Amino acid sequence: MNERFIAFEGVRKSYDGKSYVVRGLDLNVARGEFLTLLGPSGSGKTTTLMMLAGFEAPTHGTITLDGNRIDSVPPHRRNIGVVFQNYALFPHMTVGENVAFPLKMRRLGKAETTERARRALDMVRMASFDTRRPNQLSGGQQQRIALARALVFEPxxxxxxxxxxxxxxxxxxxxQLEIKHLHGRLGINVVYVTHDQSEALTMSDRVGVFNDGTLQQIASPHALYEAPANPFVATFIGENNAISGEVVELAGQNCRIRTADGSVIAALAGDGLKQGARTTLVLRPERITLSPPPGSPNRFTAKIEELIYHGDHLRLRVKACGCDDVRVKVPAAQAQSFQASGTDIAIGWAPEDCRALALA
Amino acid sequence: MAITLTDEVVRNAVDTAALTRRLRGLRRKGQMRALLLIAPLMFFLLAIFVLPIGMLLTRSVDNSEVALTLPNTVNALASWDGATVPDEAIYAAFAADLKASPREDVAEVAKRLNYYETGMRSMLLKTARTVRNAEASYKDAFIAIDEQWGTPRYWRILKQAMPELTDFYLLAALDMSRNEAGAIAAVAPENAVHVDVLLRTFAVSASVTLLCLLLGYPLAALIARSQGAVANTLLILVLLPFWTSLLVRTSAWVVLLQSRGVVNSALAWLGLIDPSQPLELIYNRIGVLVAMTHILLPFMVLPIYSVMKSIPPVYLRAASSLGAPPLSAFWRIYLPMSMPGVSAGGLLVFILALGYYITPALVGGPRDQMVSYYIAYYSNQVTNWGMAAALSAILLVAVLILYAVYNRIVGIDRLRIG
Known part of the structure; x- marks a missing residue:
């Protein structure tokens, strides 16, 4: 497998000459990979995509595709399919003409054009909509046509x-499922931009998290969720209880953290953590258990501030370890025993479910 | 059980009818209120637009003067066969009419008859003057004034001019007339002017529309692509000509284009032309096209700009990502998508150009005058309202046909003006 199918090297991009929207991006994508770029708006993820598509030119750095530099190749010669947010189906053409457009641009024969356009429409199960206009279709149908159009020239x-x-x-x-299945079946590369983290987690082989023009972490969805590299990734992916404290003990993979109210928490040590430094814990709400057996590590008393009903689960906002806003996710089956806020309960978690991150 | 059910059905039916009535009443009340709000505008339009134009257009077929002035003659000639010399009764009726009518009315009739046959005017005025003192037999009296009254020819012309409605003016506007037998035929080529003028009007309007499109489309694209202050400045520059009067703008072209004007002087100074032989840029077709294009350009730019502004740039990106080089993307995507603006601008400029009068009159030569000039000529200089109305009617019909064709091809719902 070619590990450098797509490669960004030292890519920077500035629009106004004053600040960088993308500041120093190094990124390698393997052949056949489904990569998602995730981040809040303005984080540089869309600019990165636009540079790959050729609509924007990088200010510094190089982009290569399959070993060839493409950063100065115009978009129409890059042979990259693009699906846009609002589909960008040409309103003055029928569905069939839209899908045949890239083939026509490649001067394919009439018979082949028709055949391949039909196959592409079949693939998204829209063959019977051939003669409709895009504005006669629903959003989902338009999305399928846009997909067929981006795939028909086999990029x-x-x-x-x-x-x-x-x-x-x-x-x-x-x-989401349909796109994932198409990707699996066609064996193509997909670079997908979204700000929806659940979409990123469910679809991708790897996810790159962007913030403020830099790539914060690129990893598999599992690694991203379980071992976020920094507090931003921890908060952006999933829900997090960011309990802060000071490292009082550091022993290899393990450490102990003292929080503001003096509680001491056993946790895994993140990369670059130093003895005596300030730190933020990553603790997922679903990893906190209620009434752990006495004597287990990380057992604390918490005061219920608020109960929020979610149908399949219950959310508690509790005060514990000097933090007012610790969230606990309780499955519906265990939720009966709660009466009201103001009650004291015991909460706890395993040290390996909790990670102390070095602050930048 | 069955009875209760029926009752129920009946009650429901009554309720539905009452409900429908009530809904209709409410809707009508709303419509009335809306109508009331636009009533002033409706009356205004009716009073100063629909009514006068309608009245003017009826003049193109109106021919009541002759029948009103000569009622007895109309009756007497009704039974005449048109081939033989009329009998004494007809001469007597005509004489009675001429005696009874005021001079001005007879003059009107005389003018009217002159359209059919040059010379009829002075002949009839002379006849009317003399006949006032004549006694029976009138036939002899008329023949004594002019021998032609003794032949059926003049009487046929008179009879032809009798009906209250006439197609004379409309035919004349298309360079046709009815011959003595009543059949429609083209007039002699040396007298045919109107078809030429109509064709010229359409040719000039089409040329101006094309020039406006060629100049206006890139300009609109430039403004649509510019942002903020630049776009605003460009738009103001496009609208700037509206801040001065049409007359001033047209006169400015006279200053620029005349034989010792700015353009010729500049070209001579640059050594591109011989100063003793300046280019003829004005009082000909060039002057008309330049001045009209300049004046009508904003009407082309604004609709195109407004459509272009609504085309998201993502479509061009999509086209290029699908493999379309810039030129193909423009031809296949951008141009078709901006078409509603192009057709709106084109229609607007073309229709405005059809009615242009001042500009061709000031910067054109005698061979560049458009149909409006002739309408003004007929209504102001020779007071032939019939011809003025007929030319207007033909212009209006031509525009309506054009509009219908356009609607058929492009579809009026695809038009975007503002």
């Missing part, structure tokens, strides 16, 4: 810029 790489942003929740989840 090695397809870029998707928040393609599901305009769909409702159910359709979005359905389309």
């Amino acid at each position: 090695q790489l397809v870029l998707m810029d928040e393609p599901l942003g305009a769909l409702d929740k159910q359709l979005r989840e359905h389309m």
Whole structure:
């Protein structure tokens, strides 16, 4: 497998000549990989995608695709499929003409054009909509056509810029699966931009988290969730209880943290953690258990501040370890025993479910 | 059980009818209120637009003067066969009409008859003057004034001019007339002017529309792509000509284009032309096209700009990502998407250009005058309201046909003006 199918090297981008939107990006993507770029708006993820598509030129650095430098190749010669947020189907053409457009641009024969356009429409199960106009289709249908159009010329790489942003929740989840299956079946590369973290986690082989123009961490969804590299990634991916404290003991992989109220928490040590330094803990709400057996590590008394009902689970906001806002996710099956806020309960978690991160 | 059910059905039916009535009443109340709000505008339009134009257009077929002035003659000629010399009764009726009518009315009739046959005017005025003192037999009296009254020819012309409605003016506006037998035929080529003028009007309007499109489309694209202050400044520059009067703008072109004007002087100074032989840029077709294009350009730029502004740049990006080089992306994506603006601007400029009068009159030569000039000529200089109205009617019909064709091809719902 070619580990450097796509490579960004020292790529920087500035629009106004004063500040960088993307500041120093090094990124390698393997062939056939589904990579998602995740981040809040303005984090540089879309600019990165646009540079890959060729709509923006990097101010510094190089981009290579399959070993060839592409940063000065115009977009129409890059042979990269792009699916846009609002689909960008040409309104004056029928669905069939839209899908045949890239083939026509490549001067394919009439018979082959028709055949390949039909196959692409079949692939997204839209063959019967051939003669409709885009504005006669629903959002999900338009999305499928846009997908067919980006895939019909069999590009090695397809870029998707928040393609599901305009769909409702159910359709979005359905389309997520469909795109994932298409990727698996065609064996192409997909670079996908989204600000929806659950979308990123469910679809990708790897996720790159952007913030403030830099790549914070790039890892598999599992590693990203379980071992976030820094507090930003920890808060951005999933829910997090950011309890802060001071490192009082550091022994290899393990450490002990003293919080503001004097509680001492046993945790895993993140990279670069130093004795005596300030730190932030990563502790997922679903990893906190209620009424752990006495004597187990990390057992604390907590005061219930608020109970929030979520149907399949219950959320507690409790005060513990000197932090007012510790969230606990309780499955519905264990939720009966709670009466009201103001009660004191015992909470706890395993030291390996909790990670102390070095502050930048 | 069955009875209760029926009752129920009946009651429901009554309720539905009452509900429908009530809904309709409410809707009508809303519509009335809306109508009331636009009533002043409706009356204004009716009073100063629809009514006068309608009245003017009826003048193109109106021919009541002759029948009103000569009622007895109309009756007497009704039974005449048109081939033989009329009998004494007809001469007597005509004489009675001429005696009874005021001079001005007879003059009107005389003018009217002169359209059919040059010379009829003075002949009829002379006849009317003399006949006032004549006695029976009138036939002899008329023949004594002019021998032609003794032949059926003049009487046929008179009879032809009798009906209250006439197609005379409309035919004349298309360079046609009815011959003595009543059949429609083209007039002699040396007298044919109107078709030429109509064709010229359409040719000039089409040229101006094309020039405006060629100049306006890139300009609109530039403004649509500019941002903030630059776009605003450019838009103001486009609108700037509206801040001065049409007359001033047209006169400015006279200063620029005349034989010793700014353009010729500049070219001579640059050594591109011989100063003793300046380019003829004005009082010909060039002057008309330059001045009209300049004046009508904003009407092309603004609709195109407004459509272009609404085309998201993502479509061009999509086209290029799909493999379209810039030129193809423009031809296949951008141009078709900006078409509603192009057709709106084109229609607007073309229709405005059709009615242009002042500009061709000031910067054009005699061969560049458009149909409006002739409408003004007929209504102001020779007071032939019939011809003025007929030319207007033909211009209006031509525009309506054009509009219908346009609607058929482009579809009026795809038009975007503002």
